[in-house]
Amino acid sequence: MRLGNVFEDEALVRALHSGLPLRVQVRAELWKDGFFDSQRGRGEWRASVVYDPLERRYRVATGGEGATELSVDSLDAARDALQAAFALPLRPFEEGRYYYLGQVQIETLSLADLDELQRWLRGDLARAAGDDREVGTAVERGFHRVMLRVLGIPVRRYQIRTQPFAYRGRDPG
Numbered sequence: 001m002r003l004g005n006v007f008e009d010e011a012l013v014r015a016l017h018s019g020l021p022l023r024v025q026v027r028a029e030l031w032k033d034g035f036f037d038s039q040r041g042r043g044e045w046r047a048s049v050v051y052d053p054l055e056r057r058y059r060v061a062t063g064g065e066g067a068t069e070l071s072v073d074s075l076d077a078a079r080d081a082l083q084a085a086f087a088l089p090l091r092p093f094e095e096g097r098y099y100y101l102g103q104v105q106i107e108t109l110s111l112a113d114l115d116e117l118q119r120w121l122r123g124d125l126a127r128a129a130g131d132d133r134e135v136g137t138a139v140e141r142g143f144h145r146v147m148l149r150v151l152g153i154p155v156r157r158y159q160i161r162t163q164p165f166a167y168r169g170r171d172p173g
């Protein structure tokens with residue numbers, strides 16, 4: 001699987017260069033194609049890229065198994081580092097027809113970041129102090145989504161479904 005160039009979008013690159021972290025989240029599912037389709041696997045992969053304007057370098061961090069953190073000097077090198085680290089071990093194990101469903105979300109500021117910022121601005125430190133109360137309502141979540149749009153903070157979401165393919169099992173030998 002290929003991740004593709006997450007830096008094609010100029011708005012994301014401008015936001016990255018203005019100091020906002022770029023977060024990439026990939027979710028994929030493997031489905032067996034049949035009269036009733038059945039999910040046979042699921043995986044998630046996350047990464048972040050942060051630009052340091054003082055050093056003029058990009059810090060690329062990936063999570064999950066084989067987590068890595070690199071410092072590189074160009075967007076091309078950051079793209080290559082993301083692609084090299086990208087791995088979702090979703091493969092069929094029995095013969096049949098399959099397809100993948102995938103979602104990619106690229107954002108420069110997450111809703112969790114906005115939640116934290118809002119709590120800090122209003123002086124609410126209960127969450128940081130370990131209070132487990134559920135904070136947030138549908139109205140607050142809606143407000144955050146509106147703030148994302150008003151602030152012009154770029155968020156990109158992509159969905160894909162592959163064409164069905166046949167898996168014949170391993171070749172003997």
